[in-house]
Amino acid sequence: xxxxxxxxxxxxxxxxxxxxxxxxxxxxxxxxxxxxxxxxxxxxxxxxxxxxxxxxxxxxxxxxxxxxxxxxxxxxxxxxxxxxxxxxxxxxxxxxxxxxxxxxxxxxxxxxxxxxxxxxxxxxxxxxxxxxxxxxxxxxxxxxxxxxxxxxxxxxxxxxxxxxxxxxxxxxxxxxxxxxxxxxxxxxxxxxxxxxxxxxxxxxxxxxxxxxxxxxxxxxxxxxxxxxxxxxxxxxxxxxxxxxxxxxxxxxxxxxxxxxxxxxxxxxxxxxxxxxxxxxxxxxxxxxxxxxxxxxxxxxxxxxxxxxxxxxxxxxxxxxxxxxxxxxxxxxxxxxxxxxxxxxxxxxxxxxxxxxxxxxxxxxxxxxxxxxxxxxxxxxxxxxxxxxxxxxxxxxxxxxxxxxxxxxxxxxxxxxxxxxxxxxxxxxxxxxxxxxxxxxxxxxxxxxxxxxxxxxxxxxxxxxxxxxxxxxxxxxxxxxxxxxxxxxxxxxxxxxxxxxxxxxxxxxxxxxxxxxxxxxxxxxxxxxxxxxxxxxxxxxxxxxxxxxxxxxxxxxxxxxxxxxxxxxxxxxxxxxxxxxxxxxxxxxxxxx
RNA sequence: GCUGGCGUAGCUCAGUCGGUAGAGCAUCUGAUUUGUAAUCAGACGGUCGGGGGUUCGAUUCCCUUCGCCAGCUCCA
Numbered sequence: 001x002x003x004x005x006x007x008x009x010x011x012x013x014x015x016x017x018x019x020x021x022x023x024x025x026x027x028x029x030x031x032x033x034x035x036x037x038x039x040x041x042x043x044x045x046x047x048x049x050x051x052x053x054x055x056x057x058x059x060x061x062x063x064x065x066x067x068x069x070x071x072x073x074x075x076x077x078x079x080x081x082x083x084x085x086x087x088x089x090x091x092x093x094x095x096x097x098x099x100x101x102x103x104x105x106x107x108x109x110x111x112x113x114x115x116x117x118x119x120x121x122x123x124x125x126x127x128x129x130x131x132x133x134x135x136x137x138x139x140x141x142x143x144x145x146x147x148x149x150x151x152x153x154x155x156x157x158x159x160x161x162x163x164x165x166x167x168x169x170x171x172x173x174x175x176x177x178x179x180x181x182x183x184x185x186x187x188x189x190x191x192x193x194x195x196x197x198x199x200x201x202x203x204x205x206x207x208x209x210x211x212x213x214x215x216x217x218x219x220x221x222x223x224x225x226x227x228x229x230x231x232x233x234x235x236x237x238x239x240x241x242x243x244x245x246x247x248x249x250x251x252x253x254x255x256x257x258x259x260x261x262x263x264x265x266x267x268x269x270x271x272x273x274x275x276x277x278x279x280x281x282x283x284x285x286x287x288x289x290x291x292x293x294x295x296x297x298x299x300x301x302x303x304x305x306x307x308x309x310x311x312x313x314x315x316x317x318x319x320x321x322x323x324x325x326x327x328x329x330x331x332x333x334x335x336x337x338x339x340x341x342x343x344x345x346x347x348x349x350x351x352x353x354x355x356x357x358x359x360x361x362x363x364x365x366x367x368x369x370x371x372x373x374x375x376x377x378x379x380x381x382x383x384x385x386x387x388x389x390x391x392x393x394x395x396x397x398x399x400x401x402x403x404x405x406x407x408x409x410x411x412x413x414x415x416x417x418x419x420x421x422x423x424x425x426x427x428x429x430x431x432x433x434x435x436x437x438x439x440x441x442x443x444x445x446x447x448x449x450x451x452x453x454x455x456x457x458x459x460x461x462x463x464x465x466x467x468x469x470x471x472x473x474x475x476x477x478x479x480x481x482x483x484x485x486x487x488x489x490x491x492x493x494x495x496x497x498x499x500x501x502x503x504x505x506x507x508x509x510x511x512x513x514x515x516x517x518x519x520x521x522x523x524x525x526x527x528x529x530x531x532x533x534x535x536x537x538x539x540x541x542x543x544x545x546x547x548x549x550x551x552x553x554x555x556x557x558x559x560x561x562x563x564x565x566x567x568x569x570x571x572x573x574x575x576x577x578x579x580x581x582x583x584x585x586x587x588x589x590x591x592x
Numbered sequence: 593g594c595u596g597g598c599g600u601a602g603c604u605c606a607g608u609c610g611g612u613a614g615a616g617c618a619u620c621u622g623a624u625u626u627g628u629a630a631u632c633a634g635a636c637g638g639u640c641g642g643g644g645g646u647u648c649g650a651u652u653c654c655c656u657u658c659g660c661c662a663g664c665u666c667c668a
Contacts, residue, residue: 049667058666066596114668124668134668155663156595163664167595170663202603211641211659321593323664503625530625538629552627564628 018177027052029089029140030079030149030175031059036131037078038171041071047133048110048159048168055185056174060157062110066169067154075171076151086144087129091137099123103134110159148182149175197481198327204486204543206494207328207477216325216332218474223494226523227480228473230492232313234365235337235470242358244311244339249291251315255281257290260447262383266416270318288314289466292340293448296462301452306462307347311339313473328478329433335473341465342450348463352399352421352438355467359423359436362469366476367483367592372432373405374422376413383417384443392440393419417443418466425479433479435471440464487544487566491587493523498540499561500527502552510551513561513576520580522587541566547583 031050038045038061050059067075094102096115102125103111111134115123126135128143140146151173159165176182193199201207206224209217220228236246255274258264263271267286274281285291292310301308315335324330343351363371375396378389396419400407407421414420418441424432441464444450451459470476480488490496497517501510507528517524525545527536533550540548550562555573563571563579 047668051666051668053666111668118668126668136668153662154596157664158594160667161664163594167664169595172663209660215659322659323593500628501625502627505625530623532624532626532631533628534626535630536628541629548628550628554627562628568629570628 023177024052025138026140026146026177027057027175029143030146030173031057032089032126032128032131032133032135032139033079033082033143033146033149034075034151034171034173035059035061035133036082036128037075039131040078041074046110047108049114050133056152056172058157058170058172060159060168060170062159062166062168066156067171072151072154072171076149079149079151082129083143083146085129086142088142089137089139090127091139092125092127093122094125096121096123099125099134102132106132108134146175147177148179149173150182150186195482195485196327197329197478200481200486201327204494206481209327214332215322216320216330218328218331218333224477226494227488227492228477231470231473231476235313235362238358238362239311239339242309242354243307244309247292247295247310247312249288249295249312249314250285251317252282252284253290255283258283261287261290261444262416262447263287266381266383270320272317272319284317285314286316286318288312288316288336288338289340289444289464290448292338293444293450293464296340296342296450297448301342301462303344303452303454303460306452307341307343307351309339309341311337314338328474328481331472331474334475336468337470337473337476338466338468341467342445342452342462343465344452344454344460345463348395348440348465349398349402351465352395352440353402355438355465355469356399356403356405356421359438359469363423363425363436365590366480367489368425368479370426371436372424372426373400373407374410374413374424375400375407376410376415376420376422378419379412379414379416381416382414384446388442388446389419392442395440396421396438415439415466417441420466433471433475435476435479436469437467437471439466441466487546489586489590489592490546490583491590493544493546495525495540495543495545496523496583496587497547497549498525498527498536498543498545499549499551500533500536500540502533502550504528504530506551506553506556509556513549513551516576517580520584522580522583537564547579549579 028051031052034057035047035050038059039047042061042063044064046062048060048062050057096118099115100112103115114134123134124136126133126137126139128139151171153172155170155172156167157170158167174182174185176185201224204223205221206227207221208219209215210219213219239246255264258271263286264283271286272284274283276282292312295310296308313335315333317333320330320332325332341351341355363369375393377393382389400421410422418439420437420439422434423436424434426432442461445462445464450462450464452462454460480492488494499510499514499517501507510526510528514524514526527540529536537548537550544566546566548564548566550564552562555561558573560573560575561579562573565571
């Protein structure tokens with residue numbers, strides 16, 4: 001039992017707030033102080049809930065009109081006063097009946113609703129000054145303990161998160177033990193804005209979304225496309241090395257295919273309306289699996305052939321509600337780095353282990369070493385037998401444990417046809433983006449009758465593993481942009497070197513250098529404009545080009561180039577060949 | 593989808609308490625030939641997101657519609 005758990009029995013706690021549990025208590029107390037301030041300023045506000053969250057806290061209120069930024073300032077000021085009053089947090093235990101009476105008398109209908117759902121006969125409440133709130137606690141000793149806080153934003157939020165309920169007004173805030181920590185956090189928020197892939201995507205001319213085309217549909221500009229191509233080439237090569245075969249499949253198919261697969265019954269909310277072609281209904285694909293199954297089934301397969309691994313950069317379309325679209329991270333049309341592995345039962349675990357190794361290798365190459373792993377289990381809407389679900393889930397669990405990877409269970413978050421392992425990459429926002437997914441599926445093979453001929457010369461049902469390592473190229477690209485703040489490693493940089501002349505008299509020499517680099521496969525660009533070198537450097541710097549090759553009379557005379565990096569380092573005069581060797585090596589080794 | 597906020601030149605933004613708009617950057621033209629993050633000058637560029645209403649007059653006020661942004665997961 002932790003110290004905090006023990007302290008929960010007491011009225012309020014004095015403890016080390018720098019622990020994870022400690023800071024939660026601290027922030028939860030800050031949320032009570034905010035609620036008190038709101039009640040003092042807006043007596044008609046009804047309290048909902050107000051927990052501590054990842055980087056702060058919030059409290060939901062039912063109020064007549066939404067809070068304005070000016071309201072937040074007033075609330076902040078009032079919170080300062082409440083902190084100055086230094087009222088103690090006092091814990092009380094009262095009977096359920098008294099609790100209901102208490103909150104009814106205050107008109108706190110949401111609190112009454114919550115109490116009614118509690119099974120305990122004794123309810124705990126916390127008071128500070130004249131403010132009282134239904135709360136399990138614990139809290140800090142007194143309001144004066146809160147040293148640094150800030151209210152950040154307001155937003156609508158449904159009561160209990162359901163859009164069928166009334167929308168309440170939520171105030172987000174954060175608090176830290178010291179002003180310094182708070183300032184650091186606010187700085188981090190600025191940094192997050194600076195790295196936003198939507199902003200960088202525009203600034204670096206990587207991609208755009210055009211409202212005439214539609215939301216959630218990505219236009220890849222040349223510079224973004226080069227990066228994508230580089231990723232794809234790497235991906236294809238690695239897949240061939242790992243025993244995959246590449247395939248291509250169409251973007252639509254007859255609706256009956258999706259009926260057979262179960263998508264039409266279990267995944268329809270993510271699918272677009274069918275279109276009718278010569279009286280037959282067709283559907284744009286939300287997944288690639290049925291096509292890979294068809295390729296598998298195009299002829300009979302022997303147990304000797306397995307595992308068969310079909311991989312495809314397959315573009316799929318899924319309906320997402322307009323409000324959830326977000327740059328490259330959440331889109332309606334995206335390309336999965338998809339693959340389906342058809343195997344025998346005895347091969348299943350080994351194949352999952354191979355995929356895990358492959359995944360970690362791929363992610364590492366792109367500079368990601370931090371991720372959270374989840375094992376998602378059977379959802380409410382599912383196909384197949386419970387027995388199959390259990391087999392599949394156990395296979396995934398076994399593989400994770402065998403690898404010694406830490407994971408959490410995500411109950412009910414599996415796909416309708418099978419459980420899955422998800423790897424979530426953490427971006428600078430601290431948000432974890434689901435990229436990798438590995439799904440074991442006994443069900444589609446059954447629905448499509450996917451078999452192989454075994455040693456007994458009889459058909460046996462194959463098992464399928466669906467997997468995407470980067471997830472979708474769009475989302476992965478978004479995470480990459482934020483991860484590198486647009487300054488991609490050389491191998492991914494759309495422009496790897498900008499060659500710039502000091503004056504017109506070096507153009508001929510510089511052209512030779514550019515040509516040589518291009519011939520060697522370097523993405524070199526020239527800037528021979530009649531501008532000052534500082535101006536050219538500034539532009540290349542803003543485009544985050546890793547190398548700037550400056551050529552003046554001195555370099556022409558020496559038969560060399562002056563190399564500057566985007567970090568501002570001056571590598572001095574070197575021979576073009578030496579530079580070529582250096583940059584080639586960096587590209588080859590994918591140096592970050 | 594819901595709630596709120598926002599929508600002015602290619603971009604970033606200012607402005608108009610109702611009298612049809614302005615800056616910087618970008619683009620184009622010219623001059624400048626320059627040594628490590630912005631040379632100078634000129635020109636071009638907008639029916640102020642779309643539609644409707646009020647008004648002598650709307651970019652400004654009202655309604656509606658579209659788009660974008662934030663939140664809607666964290667359960668006393």
